[in-house]
Amino acid sequence: MNILVTGGAGYIGSVVAEELVHAGHEVLVYDSLYKGHRRAVVDGVQLITGDLMDNERLGHTLKASKVEGVVHLAADSLVGESVISPGKYYNNNVTAGLVLLEEMRKCEISKIVFSSTAAVYGEPQKQPIQESDPINPTNPYGETKFAFERALQWYEKAYGIHYASLRYFNAAGATDHCGEHHDPETHLIPLVLQATAGKRPFVEIYGDDYDTSDGTCIRDYIHVTDLARAHVLALDILDSRSSTYNLGCGGTGYSVREVINVATEITGRECPVRVGKRRAGDPAVLIASSDKIREELGWSPEQQSLHSIIESAWKWMRTRPNGYEE
Numbered sequence: 450m451n452i453l454v455t456g457g458a459g460y461i462g463s464v465v466a467e468e469l470v471h472a473g474h475e476v477l478v479y480d481s482l483y484k485g486h487r488r489a490v491v492d493g494v495q496l497i498t499g500d501l502m503d504n505e506r507l508g509h510t511l512k513a514s515k516v517e518g519v520v521h522l523a524a525d526s527l528v529g530e531s532v533i534s535p536g537k538y539y540n541n542n543v544t545a546g547l548v549l550l551e552e553m554r555k556c557e558i559s560k561i562v563f564s565s566t567a568a569v570y571g572e573p574q575k576q577p578i579q580e581s582d583p584i585n586p587t588n589p590y591g592e593t594k595f596a597f598e599r600a601l602q603w604y605e606k607a608y609g610i611h612y613a614s615l616r617y618f619n620a621a622g623a624t625d626h627c628g629e630h631h632d633p634e635t636h637l638i639p640l641v642l643q644a645t646a647g648k649r650p651f652v653e654i655y656g657d658d659y660d661t662s663d664g665t666c667i668r669d670y671i672h673v674t675d676l677a678r679a680h681v682l683a684l685d686i687l688d689s690r691s692s693t694y695n696l697g698c699g700g701t702g703y704s705v706r707e708v709i710n711v712a713t714e715i716t717g718r719e720c721p722v723r724v725g726k727r728r729a730g731d732p733a734v735l736i737a738s739s740d741k742i743r744e745e746l747g748w749s750p751e752q753q754s755l756h757s758i759i760e761s762a763w764k765w766m767r768t769r770p771n772g773y774e775e
């Protein structure tokens with residue numbers, strides 16, 4: 450198929466584009482590059498620089514390239530920022546998403562895979578989290594992602610656009626070509642690796658008095674290639690139906706201390722750490738169940754071990770000490 454990947458110059462989108470090419474699709478990335486990187490776009494993929502809000506450019510791109518399906522990853526995704534600037538999140542994650550849906554409708558494109566988030570569940574009552582568990586986002590990031598999920602349901606009803614919404618927590622790791630380069634960086638694994646490499650003075654642990662084996666929070670990390678494969682696989686259902694799937698690491702997750710210990714082992718260097726206070730709204734454990742996508746689509750993570758996730762991220766960081774910059 451001819452697939453357009455919004456946000457395909459970003460971290461996860463670049464790997465989704467890479468996996469789509471491997472699966473034999475024709476791939477076009479649509480990205481404003483306001484956070485993404487031209488160099489993250491792999492060979493064989495065409496980059497169109499444009500903002501989702503530019504409906505004329507977007508519509509022309511969809512039509513001229515005979516796009517048949519869309520994987521939508523372009524978004525703002527910083528939880529803290531979303532609390533301070535909710536309007537920015539409603540604009541980019543909802544309004545710009547609606548521009549995309551309208552242009553898809555006009556071009557009669559009826560397939561979309563949406564990169565949602567497990568933040569839609571807020572602070573869940575039980576673990577691992579299933580798709581049927583209550584939706585209760587605690588910040589505008591999760592709220593706006595869920596608002597777009599709801600819009601997808603109405604667009605399906607009105608225009609027959611089929612969707613697959615994928616909800617997950619922490620993407621991590623790298624491929625040979627694509628890795629994590631965010632500014633600011635807020636994700637634990639790159640922060641820990643930067644601290645071990647001396648690029649930041651320390652990593653802060655937000656509380657070590659949780660009711661977990663070592664007192665630090667336990668989280669779900671999925672290798673970015675496994676996530677990308679799920680996006681590609683989800684395209685398969687869209688001929689006939691829509692669905693929502695969680696994606697989780699499949700195990701019991703990893704504590705902040707475990708991440709630091711494994712990173713220390715892999716890099717052979719100490720990671721300077723500072724233990725701070727708990728952050729408001731940080732549950733002790735957050736793990737998503739992947740049972741539904743395993744059963745329906747046969748997806749399972751192939752690089753589940755924390756070791757292989759951190760090893761790939763470290764390899765990428767050593768090859769590109771300045772990320773995608775010269």
Ligand SMILES: NC(=O)c1ccc[n+]([C@@H]2O[C@H](COP(=O)([O-])OP(=O)(O)OC[C@H]3O[C@@H](n4cnc5c(N)ncnc54)[C@H](O)[C@@H]3O)[C@@H](O)[C@H]2O)c1
Nearest residue numbers: 456458459460461481483484485500501523524526619620
């Ligand atoms: N990184 C994670 O751990 C994680 C976890 C759950 C969900 N997600 C979701 O996955 C998606 C990708 O996350 P990421 O970490 O790769 O983010 P990223 O910031 O690396 O990539 C997002 C890309 O979208 C582009 N973009 C943003 N707004 C745009 C617009 N209006 N028009 C055109 N391009 C635009 C940016 O330039 C960037 O290249 C996001 O939707 C995010 O909410 C990420």
